[in-house]
Amino acid sequence: MQARGLVKRYGNRQALRGVDLGTDPGELVAITGPNGAGKTTLLSILAGVLEPDGGEVLAGEGEVGWVPQQAALYRRLTVAENLLLFARLEGHEDPRASTEEMLELSGLGERRGEIVARLSGGNQQRINIAIGLLSRPAVLLLDEPSVGLDPRQRARLWEFVSGLAARGTTVIFSTHDIQEAERYGGRLLVLADGEALFDGSPAALREDVRREAPVAADRDFETAFVAYLQHRGH
Amino acid sequence: MRWLLLKDLQILRRSPLQAALLVVYPILIAILVGLAISGGPSKPRxxxxxxxxxxxxxxxxGQQLPAASVGSRICSRVECVAVKDRAEALGKVESGDALAALVLPADLVDEINSLSSLSPGAPKVEVLVNESDPVKAQLVNERxxxxxxxxxxxxxxxxAAEGGHYLKLLIDGGELPVLGQSIHILGLRATGQILSALEPALPPGPLREALGQVTSxxxxxxxxxxxxxxxxxxLAQPIQVDKVAVGGASPPLETFAIAVAATLTLAFVAVxxxxxxxxxxxxxNAFPRLTRGLISREGLLAEKVLLGVGVGLVVTMLMLAGLEIFVPLQWSRIGLWLAAILLGGAALAAAGAALGAAAREVRAVSLLAFMVTLPIAFLSLVPSGAIGGGIYDAIKIVTAIFPFKPALQAMTAALDSAGPGIAGPLAHLAVLTVAYSLLARLALRRFATI
Incomplete structure (x- = not known):
């Protein structure tokens, strides 16, 4: 996936100011930054849900899977019915087999017959991601996937996502939790006020902090990150 | 599209209250309408x-007329509750057991008879009305x-009939019963004939001339x-009514009532x-995911309209079948019924889609759908001439914009051949279907805002 010079305005406010992003297969890219930085806007544009005011996104049709922040599924249907519906809508030759595959992948096989509304937020998010994977995308976009999950659910979610990346799927996720971005993101894209401040590995970000705000460089990653943002005027 | 349709039906099945309402509502309407129709118009007590x-x-x-049977005439038009005296009548009205009381006093006939005497009286009847409820008071007053x-x-x-009888007796002659005896009346016709026969027998002169004047x-x-x-x-009825039906014959009232019930059901279900x-x-949150290549916005709207039409068709047909118990329907016209239901359902469903896309939240949508559908349905039933011309014109425009009235007209025409044809309302519904679909499509642009 290649995105070049993405610009988006909401009235007078500029949500994205010429953001570039290129990814390689199997990469785990964390888009992070303070609230209102433009993370969801960038993901929505990459997903094709939102039209940019400037710039372009290059990705093959059907190659990008999108998992919105709030679970996009039918709460009155069962787990299996949701997967089967979206497999059918995706035009799978054998939607039942795809459903079984996703049930296996998400680890929800035993709960296939349960109404989604009765599942925990974490399990709903796993189905949400599984639906996003039904199109067998080369790139999977996850918008704040761990919001509202308890630590145990978060750990299971990241285990699941890391497994996808290990199998070659490029995963781009947004998060405002910098510790999570450091732990699971092989690469960080830091946004602030719609501007891309940093694009590189967590270690490279710490090196930048060491140069720009040495006092915070050896402290925890969140403190170092905040110092970095402050140094850049955010 | 069919998978989304299947999904919507699954969700409907999973919402027992909603599904039950969809089935119970038309059955309830059918029973109420059926009972109202088969029970005939109610008579006030x-x-x-x-x-x-x-x-x-x-x-x-001096001659007594045959009984006019005023009592039985009144009681054929209202449900008479016989009372013993005025106090009981008053009690019935006060308690609400009777809408009003009518008292024919003992001297009523005497007072009527006095009208032709030198000292005419004022015949009166007494009406007791409980006017605590202005609407009821007006109804009773009019009745x-x-x-x-x-x-x-x-x-x-x-x-007048008796007067005419006496006049006839005066002209043609005949027998007049007086105090049990019969008196022969010669009559003007016979009088003239006798005088004409006598006239030639008199010699010319003043007597013959006078007789000629009397004969003349x-x-x-x-x-x-x-x-x-x-x-x-x-004199009894100086103005006669000569009723001319314009705009063709109207369908029977029970057919119109069935059409109203069916259209109301279809409107609520579809919208x-x-x-x-x-x-x-x-x-x-499924909309962005669906419209990200899985289905177009137009396809999604078409699926929703199809859902409304399909469920509306089933429910309305169930209701019509239920009404068959009370009133025989012309099943030979089922083709026209289907045309009216399908096109009416499509226009109403498209209006529902526009409302749903505009309001965006299920609770707001439900409220809005009721707030729009119910008043429009009532306004659609206001007959011309019942209110001022300006207001009626405004109502006409409003009801023409929403699909309820044309759907009602189509349903009425489909159920009975009397009245205006079905082609006009169907064309109107087709135009509204397109217009509301376009509105819904426009509203979906805002619908997708994250």
Missing amino acids: VAFLNEVPADSRISVG ITTLLAQANLAIARRI FAGEARENLDIAGPLIER LLVAGSLALEREE
Whole structure:
């Protein structure tokens, strides 16, 4: 996936100011930054849900899977019915087999017959991601996937996502939790006020902090990150 | 599209309250309409006290007229509750057991008879009304006024008929019963004939000339009184009603009632279901995911309209089948029924889609659907002439914009051949379907806002 010079305005406010992003297969890219930085806007544009005011996104049709922040599924249907519906809508030759595959992948096989509304937020998010994977995308976009999950659910979610990346799927996720971005993101894209401040590995970000705000460089990653943002005027 | 349709039906099945309402509502409407139709128009309960002695008769010129049966005439139009005295009548009205009380006093006939005497009285009947409820008071006032007008008319006709009988006797002659004896009346016609026969027998001169004048008077009086007969008859009802139905024959009232019930059912099912189902796509956050290549916005709208039409068709047909118990329907016209339901359902469903896309939230959508559908349905039933011209024109425009009225017209025309044809309403519905679909499509642009 290649995105070049993405610009988006909401009235007078500029949500994205010429953001570039290129990814390689199997990469785990964390888009992070303070609230209102433009993370969801960038993901929505990459997903094709939102039209940019400037710039372009290059990705093959059907190659990008999108998992919105709030679970996009039918709460009155069962787990299996949701997967089967979206497999059918995706035009799978054998939607039942795809459903079984996703049930296996998400680890929800035993709960296939349960109404989604009765599942925990974490399990709903796993189905949400599984639906996003039904199109067998080369790139999977996850918008704040761990919001509202308890630590145990978060750990299971990241285990699941890391497994996808290990199998070659490029995963781009947004998060405002910098510790999570450091732990699971092989690469960080830091946004602030719609501007891309940093694009590189967590270690490279710490090196930048060491140069720009040495006092915070050896402290925890969140403190170092905040110092970095402050140094850049955010 | 079919998988989304299947999904919506699955969700409907999983919402027992919603599904039950969809089935129970039309059945309830069908039963209520059926009972209302088969029960006939209700008669208001009126306490009736007839104190007039049974043998009293209205008399004209010393002759008693046959009984006018005022009591039975009144009781054929209202549900009479016989009471013993005025106090009981008053109690019935005060308690609400009777809408009003009508008291015919004992001297009513005497007072009527005094009208032709030198000291005419004022015949009166007493009406007791509980006016605590203004609507009820107006209803009772109108009913009682109508009833008394009809009673007056019946009496006037009886008097006019008797007057006509006496005139005929005066002109043509005959037997007049007086105090149990029969008196022969010669009549003007025979008088004129006798005088004409006598006239040549008299020698010319003043006597013959005078007899000629009397003969001529008898002839003129007969001819003029011939005209008086019809005039007296007309006096009882000087203005006659000559009703001409314009705009073709109207369907029977029960057919119209069935059409109203069916259209109301179709409107609620189609508008609520489609608006709610579309808003649910947004509430479940599924809309962006669906329209990201899985289905176009137009396809999604078409699916929702199809859902509304399909469920509306089933529910409306169930309701019509239920009404068949009360009123025989013309099943040979089922093709037209289907056309009316399908196109009416499509226009109503498209309106529901526009509402759903505009309101976006299921609760807001439900409220909006009720707020729009119910008043429009009531306005669609307001007949022309019942209100001021300007207001009616405004109502006409409003009801033409929403699909309820054309759907009702199509349904009425489909159920019965009387009245205006079905082509006009169907064309109107087709235009509204396109217009509301376009509106819904426009509203979906805002619908997708994250």
